[in-house]
Amino acid sequence: MSDTNTGVPSLVGAPLPSPVPADEYERCPVTEVVRRIGDKWTMLVIVLLGRRAHRFNELHRGIEGISQRMLTRTLRALESDGLVDRQVFPTVPPSVEYRLSPLGRSLLTPLSALADWVVEHGDELGRAGGTETDVVGPGGGPA
Amino acid sequence: MSDTNTGVPSLVGAPLPSPVPADEYERCPVTEVVRRIGDKWTMLVIVLLGRRAHRFNELHRGIEGISQRMLTRTLRALESDGLVDRQVFPTVPPSVEYRLSPLGRSLLTPLSALADWVVEHGDELGRAGGTETDVVGPGGGPA
DNA sequence: CCGCATCCCGGCCGATACTG
DNA sequence: CAGTATCGGCCGGGATGCGG
Numbered sequence: 001m002s003d004t005n006t007g008v009p010s011l012v013g014a015p016l017p018s019p020v021p022a023d024e025y026e027r028c029p030v031t032e033v034v035r036r037i038g039d040k041w042t043m044l045v046i047v048l049l050g051r052r053a054h055r056f057n058e059l060h061r062g063i064e065g066i067s068q069r070m071l072t073r074t075l076r077a078l079e080s081d082g083l084v085d086r087q088v089f090p091t092v093p094p095s096v097e098y099r100l101s102p103l104g105r106s107l108l109t110p111l112s113a114l115a116d117w118v119v120e121h122g123d124e125l126g127r128a129g130g131t132e133t134d135v136v137g138p139g140g141g142p143a
Numbered sequence: 144m145s146d147t148n149t150g151v152p153s154l155v156g157a158p159l160p161s162p163v164p165a166d167e168y169e170r171c172p173v174t175e176v177v178r179r180i181g182d183k184w185t186m187l188v189i190v191l192l193g194r195r196a197h198r199f200n201e202l203h204r205g206i207e208g209i210s211q212r213m214l215t216r217t218l219r220a221l222e223s224d225g226l227v228d229r230q231v232f233p234t235v236p237p238s239v240e241y242r243l244s245p246l247g248r249s250l251l252t253p254l255s256a257l258a259d260w261v262v263e264h265g266d267e268l269g270r271a272g273g274t275e276t277d278v279v280g281p282g283g284g285p286a
Numbered sequence: 287c288c289g290c291a292t293c294c295c296g297g298c299c300g301a302t303a304c305t306g
Numbered sequence: 307c308a309g310t311a312t313c314g315g316c317c318g319g320g321a322t323g324c325g326g
Contacts, residue, residue, distance in 0.1 A: 029261040030254060031186040036268075038181020040299075043174040056308055067300055072309065081268050093307040094306085103267055106260065111173060113256035117249065118172040124246055125179075125224050183319075199288055210320055215289055236287040237326085290325075298317080305310075 036081060041066050041074045046100070049084060050108050053099035083107065179224060184209050184217045186254075189243070192227060193251050196242035226250065 044063045060071055078084040083104035087097045180186055187206045203214055221227040226247035230240045
């Protein structure tokens with residue numbers, strides 16, 4: 001299912017015979033996206049906009065702790081990524097609505113998979129054991 | 144599927160009746176994980192370890208551009224998150240093997256979903272249109 | 287071979303003030 | 307209401323060198 005010849009030959013697949021050169025990983029597509037949405041606020045915005053369209057200050061109040069600056073930046077980034085659509089109403093006072101683009105909405109699906117994982121395994125994260133460093137006896141190792 | 148009462152009531156679901164207070168989003172679990180794996184190298188390491196166990200310098204050579212410092216940091220972080228297991232062979236010279244823990248392997252599944260999305264929509268990202276800012280005529284807006 | 291310590295820089299991000 | 311401008315702290319992350 002995940003298997004297309006784009007550099008991501010299914011993450012869960014068995015160890016492939018030809019261990020793809022390092023260059024392939026350098027521009028790993030998953031990494032790209034994760035880095036895109038991996039910053040401090042992006043995910044929160046996506047989640048909020050995943051529910052319904054929001055106006056600027058609506059988001060500003062909805063995401064406690066975010067500054068105007070970062071909200072603007074985050075929205076601009078999402079916009080230029082084509083994940084959110086921005087709609088300006090030239091009223092007085094002006095108002096702007098942000099909503100997830102079709103592309104952005106399609107992203108919600110894999111994101112839900114992640115959410116599912118967190119719901120199921122999230123409690124095992126954090127401090128999964130301080131000293132599980134498993135030392136085997138001499139002579140058993142590779143080198 | 145995504146719907147457990149843990150704070151992530153399915154991202155793709157229709158707009159829920161009770162619009163959860165902002166506090167809920169503050170500690171959005173998905174955001175947590177994404178921030179965990181959203182740094183520069185973590186995803187690459189996970190992908191490599193997803194194929195098979197690797198030794199330190201094997202990873203170092205496999206992920207072109209990473210410094211020893213960052214590889215160590217990344218591995219330590221993944222380790223304390225319980226996503227990778229570290230196994231030391233007290234040989235001379237010493238050797239260390241890193242492999243995905245069961246938890247880490249379980250993470251590959253949702254990550255694959257993301258990979259699938261990238262494979263399918265990745266080309267629409269980046270510059271999805273400079274000035275798609277849609278301005279409607281006066282009188283049509285909310286405010 | 288594995289990994290830590292130190293130095294340093296650039297960018298992320300917050301606070302604040304100002305504009306249409 | 308919806309931003310922009312500027313300053314500054316903090317930290318991610320690269321280079322190098324040392325230790326077990």
